[in-house]
Amino acid sequence: MARYKVGLIGGDGIGPEVIGETIKVIEATGVELETVAYDLGADRYLRTGDVLPDATLLEIKSLDAVLLGAVGPPIGSTQVPSGILERGLLLRLRFELDLYVNMRPFVTPRGWNRFRIEPMDLVVIRENTEGTYAGEGGFLRKGTEHEVATQGSVNTRFGVERVVRYAFELADSRPRKHLSLVHKTNVLTYAGDLWQRTFNDVANEFPEIDTAYSHVDAACIHMVENPNRYDVIVTDNLFGDILTDLCGAVSGGIGLAASANLNPDRTGPSLFEPVHGAAHDIVGTGKANPVAAIRSGALMLEFLGEKEAAMRINRALEEYEIPEGAKTSTIGDAIAERV
Ligand code: IPM
Numbered sequence: 088m089a090r091y092k093v094g095l096i097g098g099d100g101i102g103p104e105v106i107g108e109t110i111k112v113i114e115a116t117g118v119e120l121e122t123v124a125y126d127l128g129a130d131r132y133l134r135t136g137d138v139l140p141d142a143t144l145l146e147i148k149s150l151d152a153v154l155l156g157a158v159g160p161p162i163g164s165t166q167v168p169s170g171i172l173e174r175g176l177l178l179r180l181r182f183e184l185d186l187y188v189n190m191r192p193f194v195t196p197r198g199w200n201r202f203r204i205e206p207m208d209l210v211v212i213r214e215n216t217e218g219t220y221a222g223e224g225g226f227l228r229k230g231t232e233h234e235v236a237t238q239g240s241v242n243t244r245f246g247v248e249r250v251v252r253y254a255f256e257l258a259d260s261r262p263r264k265h266l267s268l269v270h271k272t273n274v275l276t277y278a279g280d281l282w283q284r285t286f287n288d289v290a291n292e293f294p295e296i297d298t299a300y301s302h303v304d305a306a307c308i309h310m311v312e313n314p315n316r317y318d319v320i321v322t323d324n325l326f327g328d329i330l331t332d333l334c335g336a337v338s339g340g341i342g343l344a345a346s347a348n349l350n351p352d353r354t355g356p357s358l359f360e361p362v363h364g365a366a367h368d369i370v371g372t373g374k375a376n377p378v379a380a381i382r383s384g385a386l387m388l389e390f391l392g393e394k395e396a397a398m399r400i401n402r403a404l405e406e407y408e409i410p411e412g413a414k415t416s417t418i419g420d421a422i423a424e425r426v
């Protein structure tokens with residue numbers, strides 16, 4: 088009998104291709120999954136008008152985990168209004184499943200020197216249920232000359248403290264034991280103050296952790312010039328969104344960047360997805376790099392407690408130098424074989 092019931096949201100564009108390779112690699116570990124495919128994303132929306140039906144969400148809540156490929160229409164398409172899928176599907180899942188930790192590890196594979204930087208090994212912990220993503224705000228006199236738009240940022244002591252504590256625990260489990268807070272406390276003097284005080288308070292529980300602080304703009308410079316000054320970073324939702332795209336680019340390319348949307352309290356399934364998007368322009372060409380999705384699969388296995396299987400995938404990824412121009416399924420096969 089399958090040990091875990093896993094929802095698959097292949098989604099749009101290259102999403103289904105990279106999820107296919109991920110399942111191939113997971114099967115090679117011997118961990119048995121019962122998979123349930125969910126037809127969600129731009130395609131489904133355009134066909135039926137559905138984004139995430141309540142009944143589907145309810146079913147997803149009973150799963151052990153969710154693997155998501157990518158969601159979104161082709162760039163420039165006007166058929167899906169901006170925000171419909173982001174708010175209605177991706178963020179709704181993050182909020183409803185209380186996936187308050189967005190963990191994004193950046194590890195440069197051996198032999199990978201596209202940017203001729205030193206190999207990176209750091210983790211960004213991005214708060215995933217609050218900040219500007221909470222959607223506070225609105226319009227006044229919309230469409231008139233005097234229109235006003237406000238977009239607030241929600242920062243609760245509870246929400247900040249739980250993600251900061253998770254980051255301290257993670258830093259504690261790593262050899263360097265170093266944690267940086269990234270924010271913009273010099274300008275966001277309310278939210279920044281709450282984050283900094285919370286960070287300092289939790290730090291008292293972890294005297295063995297070395298702590299530091301960077302403003303987010305300076306963190307961008309460090310990330311390009313000397314990323315290894317960081318070990319674990321904890322940051323707010325929007326800063327984490329932007330910073331992790333930069334981390335992806337400088338650590339070897341966004342095709343390698345994995346992420347885990349975690350509910351550490353395990354009151355429901357966690358969701359695992361590559362950081363990259365649907366890349367409709369390369370669908371069917373074999374150019375999609377499945378490594379980010381496969382790494383996300385390894386994060387899923389690890390979170391489910393299948394540490395040995397996760398380690399085998401990570402070791403296979405480390406051993407395997409992706410040949411220039413290798414096709415999606417060739418990469419998946421090669422990794423599955425090494426596993
Ligand atoms: C990400 C994505 C999402 C985000 C979008 C698609 C809503 O960019 O996972 O980083 O902003 O969080």
Ligand code: MN
Pocket residue numbers: 328329332
């Ligand atoms: Mn993003």
